[in-house]
Amino acid sequence: MADECVDLLIIGGGINGVGIARDAAGRGLKVALVEQADLAAATSSASTKLIHGGLRYLEFFEFRLVREALIERECLLAIAPHLIRPMQFILPHVPGLRPRWQIRLGLFLYDHLGGRKRLPASRAVRIGADRYAPLRAGLEHGFAYADCRVDDSRLVVLNALDAAERGAAIHTRTRFMSATVQTGDAGRRCWQVLCETAHGAQLQLRARAIVNAAGPWVDRVEQCLPIARDQVTARLVKGSHILLPRLFAGDHAFMLQNPDGRIVFAIPYEHEFTLVGTTDVPFQGDPADVRIGTEEIEYLCTTVNRYFRHAAAPKDVRWSYAGVRPLSDDEAANVSKVTRDYRLELTEADSHPPVLLVYGGKITTYRRLAEAALARLIPRLDPAARAGHARHNAPAAVSAGRRDGGPIDASTCRSGDIGPAWTATAALPGGDLPDGDFAAFLSAFQQRWPFLPTGVAHRLAHAYGTRAEIFLGRARSPAELGESFGAGLTRAEVDYLIAHEWARTTDDVLWRRSKLGLYLSPRQVERLAEVMAAAHGPAAASHAATESSAKP
Numbered sequence: 001m002a003d004e005c006v007d008l009l010i011i012g013g014g015i016n017g018v019g020i021a022r023d024a025a026g027r028g029l030k031v032a033l034v035e036q037a038d039l040a041a042a043t044s045s046a047s048t049k050l051i052h053g054g055l056r057y058l059e060f061f062e063f064r065l066v067r068e069a070l071i072e073r074e075c076l077l078a079i080a081p082h083l084i085r086p087m088q089f090i091l092p093h094v095p096g097l098r099p100r101w102q103i104r105l106g107l108f109l110y111d112h113l114g115g116r117k118r119l120p121a122s123r124a125v126r127i128g129a130d131r132y133a134p135l136r137a138g139l140e141h142g143f144a145y146a147d148c149r150v151d152d153s154r155l156v157v158l159n160a161l162d163a164a165e166r167g168a169a170i171h172t173r174t175r176f177m178s179a180t181v182q183t184g185d186a187g188r189r190c191w192q193v194l195c196e197t198a199h200g201a202q203l204q205l206r207a208r209a210i211v212n213a214a215g216p217w218v219d220r221v222e223q224c225l226p227i228a229r230d231q232v233t234a235r236l237v238k239g240s241h242i243l244l245p246r247l248f249a250g251d252h253a254f255m256l257q258n259p260d261g262r263i264v265f266a267i268p269y270e271h272e273f274t275l276v277g278t279t280d281v282p283f284q285g286d287p288a289d290v291r292i293g294t295e296e297i298e299y300l301c302t303t304v305n306r307y308f309r310h311a312a313a314p315k316d317v318r319w320s321y322a323g324v325r326p327l328s329d330d331e332a333a334n335v336s337k338v339t340r341d342y343r344l345e346l347t348e349a350d351s352h353p354p355v356l357l358v359y360g361g362k363i364t365t366y367r368r369l370a371e372a373a374l375a376r377l378i379p380r381l382d383p384a385a386r387a388g389h390a391r392h393n394a395p396a397a398v399s400a401g402r403r404d405g406g407p408i409d410a411s412t413c414r415s416g417d418i419g420p421a422w423t424a425t426a427a428l429p430g431g432d433l434p435d436g437d438f439a440a441f442l443s444a445f446q447q448r449w450p451f452l453p454t455g456v457a458h459r460l461a462h463a464y465g466t467r468a469e470i471f472l473g474r475a476r477s478p479a480e481l482g483e484s485f486g487a488g489l490t491r492a493e494v495d496y497l498i499a500h501e502w503a504r505t506t507d508d509v510l511w512r513r514s515k516l517g518l519y520l521s522p523r524q525v526e527r528l529a530e531v532m533a534a535a536h537g538p539a540a541a542s543h544a545a546t547e548s549s550a551k552p
Contacts, residue, residue, distance in 0.1 A: 006030045006169075007381055009193055009207035011176045011221055013037075014044035015152070016342075016358050017213035018159040018170075019370040019423075025166040026426070027374065027419040029381075032205055033160070033168060034195050036175040036217075038508050040156035042287060043215050044363065045512055046323025048241065048265055048278050051076050051084050051364050052147035053114060054340065055255070056263050058106045063113065065341045069364045070114020073148055075424050076367070077118055080150075080431040081438050082465030083158065086119055087149045087267075088252040092127055092135060092142040092307060097257045100141065107145055119146035134248040136309050144252075149267065152363055153512040154463055157501050158428045159366075165429070172502045173198040178224050179210065181352045189353050208381055209354040211373065216287035216324040218357060227347050227355050234326035234359055235338055236284070240292035241277030242300050243269060243319040243518075244312050256307050264303045270515050271455070273318060276300045287324040296322075319518065328360040342369045346376045354380040371421050378418055430465025441465070451477050456488030463514065471496035485528045487519040494528070498536055506532060 008024050010017045013035025025031045035041075053070035054062070076084050093100050107122035122145035127135055132142075164170050174195050182192040191210055195203040214221040218234050246268070248254075253267040262280065269275035279296045297314045304312040328343035342361035348354045356377055361369050433441045438461075445461045446452070449472055452460070460468050471492040475481050482491025489509070497503035497513050506529050510517035520528070 005190055005206040005208065006032045007208050008032070008211055008377065009034070009191065009205065009209070010211040010213055012211075012213035012215055012217075012358075013039040013156070013160065013170070013172060014042060014213065014215045015040070015156050015159070015363050015366040016215075016361055016369055017211070018156050018163060019366040020211055020213060020358075020373050021163040021168045021170070022159045022166070023367075023370040023374055023421070023423050025163045025168040026422055027378075028417060031163065031168040032171065032207070033163070034171045034174040034176050034203075036173070037288075038172055038504070038512060039160050039170075039502060040153035040512055043323040043325060044156050045153035046239065046241070046321050047152045047363050048239075049149055049152055049267065049269075049275065050147060050265070051150045053110060053364070054362065055106060055110055055145070057340065058109055059102075060339075062339065062341065063109075065339070065362075065365075066110070067113040068368055069362060070110070070116070072364050072368055073119075074114065074117055076150075076364070077148060078436060079424075079426065080155070080158070080428045080465075081433050081436045082430055082441070082462055083154060083428070084148050084150045085438075085462075086146055088120075089145055089147055089255050089265075090125065090127075090132060090142055090252055091145065091255045091257075092139045094139070094257055097259065103143055107143055110145060119148075122146075134308050134310065135254075136307060139307070149253075150363070151463065155363070155428075157513065158430065161429045161501060170502065171195070171197075171203065173504065174203055176214075176221060176224070179207075180226065182206065191353055207353075209356065209377055211356045211358065211377070213358040216326045218326050218359065222357060225352075225355055227349070227352055235328070236282070236287070237325045237327055237338060238281040238283040238290060238322055239278035239325060240281070240296045240300075240322040241275055241320065242292070242297060242317045243273045243275055244304070244316055245274070245318065246272055247274040247304065247308055247310065247312070254307065256303055258303055258306070264300060266304065266307075270518055273518070276304060276312075283324050290322045290324050292320040292322045326359060342372075344369075344373055344376055346380070348380060367423050370423065374421075430467040432466055448472075449475065451475075453488065459488065459514070460493075470500070483531070485520065485531075486524040487516045489514070489516050489520070489528070491531065494531065495535070498532070504532075504536060 007029040008031050010021050010031065010033040013033060017033055018039065021031050021033045051073050053066045053073060057066050091103065093103065111121050122143055125142050125144045127139045127142045160170050174197050177194045177196050179191045179193045181189055183189050191207045193205050193207055197203060212218055212221050216236055247266060251268060253265060256264045256266060258264060264276060267275045277300065279299060281296065283290065297317060301312045301314060327338045328341065340360060340362050342365065343359040345357045346354060354377060356373055358373065442458065442461050446457050449457065478484065484490050494509060497509055501513060503509050503513055506525055509528065510520060
């Protein structure tokens with residue numbers, strides 16, 4: 001790619017990076033993305049797995065952030081109905097903490113700020129009802145409200161997949177090393193970029209603008225760029241979660257208040273578990289080596305014991321994970337009060353082309369962040385320099401077989417055109433369900449492949465939506481899907497993940513493309529590694545040490 005010049009080089013394969021790549025590629029820009037590890041290998045796979053407005057941010061008066069997040073909640077439900085699911089949350093009232101009137105007022109605002117359409121309104125509930133029996137005695141009143149759950153790492157992968165199908169070049173396991181300014185014809189400046197693959201090979205390309213969406217590494221990447229700007233650094237905050245044996249029956253979750261003002265979620269997870277989190281801890285060190293601390297485990301267990309009848313102890317933790325949030329530093333004294341809003345800083349000078357730095361953000365608002373990023377960047381891109389790219393990229397979505405055909409019509413595209421914002425209504429891969437009705441889709445899914453166990457059918461339908469057709473195809477029996485590795489994972493699915501979703505290691509398959517690592521035995525994982533190594537070389541057999549150390 002040494003002679004190729006892209007409009008945007010995006011550094012970082014988390015949710016913000018792939019969201020910008022998807023939006024830009026769909027508008028007709030020529031895009032390349034480099035990620036030093038796997039997609040969603042860091043912060044974007046370490047969230048609480050929620051698409052939500054952020055109820056607690058209302059008490060910090062972040063009304064704009066909450067409103068935007070609530071609007072996005074409705075939008076994402078529409079474009080990814082297979083991946084994003086409504087969920088009811090129960091918020092018990094605890095005397096001595098937030099008063100009932102304050103909670104009721106907050107929920108009233110929460111119901112009305114974002115133009116709620118698909119989810120039910122909040123209401124008061126009696127905790128003593130049978131369905132809330134696992135809560136301890138003394139909790140009598142509470143409130144119910146609605147938000148959504150999501151598989152965060154799959155949301156990242158689907159955005160990257162859509163970007164690639166619209167013409168973006170996605171380079172995983174490729175580390176950004178340096179960038180220098182190059183002056184070409186007519187005095188036009190561009191970035192000459194050097195990257196390095198996991199095998200030590202060099203990747204060189206040129207870019208008219210760079211987007212630094214490196215998450216916790218945003219400041220480190222910025223130091224490798226010859227730019228001058230006002231000093232704005234990311235404030236790194238660690239958030240950790242634990243997985244316990246299931247604490248309660250039902251599909252609802254709990255939002256639990258703590259005396260320190262923080263809240264913790266308890267969420268049904270992967271059928272057999274309850275996900276509990278998150279913490280807020282200042283972080284210093286290498287974001288690639290982040291893990292939960294003993295104090296955090298004790299904090300989360302104490303929260304559980306404050307509300308539930310059955311005690312939880314550190315020895316009960318089946319799995320844990322931690323991530324580092326690169327928040328925009330607003331100098332708040334309490335890390336829990338640091339804004340979750342995003343900040344975009346565009347740097348441009350006579351000495352260098354544009355660089356956009358991305359700070360903060362929530363997984364819920366990634367799509368709006370991408371729109372805001374392109375609103376800043378597009379006016380800075382030389383129209384003459386990018387002539388022809390829209391025509392080059394437009395057919396990508398059509399040739400990939402997407403039902404919506406992509407946002408740009410190749411037959412009417414003029415040289416140099418850039419399309420308008422489009423991602424609010426275009427389904428993510430697999431999300432083009434008839435009428436957006438997942439229940440009807442699941443019913444048809446099970447009728448088409450009746451040999452799939454119920455749990456496996458549910459997992460595949462939620463994870464892949466209509467794209468499950470690619471690897472299930474005309475199969476009429478389990479044998480036709482190839483070798484079974486356990487927990488419903490077959491050779492057909494693994495081959496699909498390698499060919500289409502950048503899966504290279506067993507961790508990619510078992511902990512990011514799915515959570516089947518919770519169920520496979522060590523021998524089954526070894527067998528999967530053998531098959532992946534044969535299919536894609538020895539690198540596919542490796543395990544990420546930072547992940548494997550915390551697994552059950």
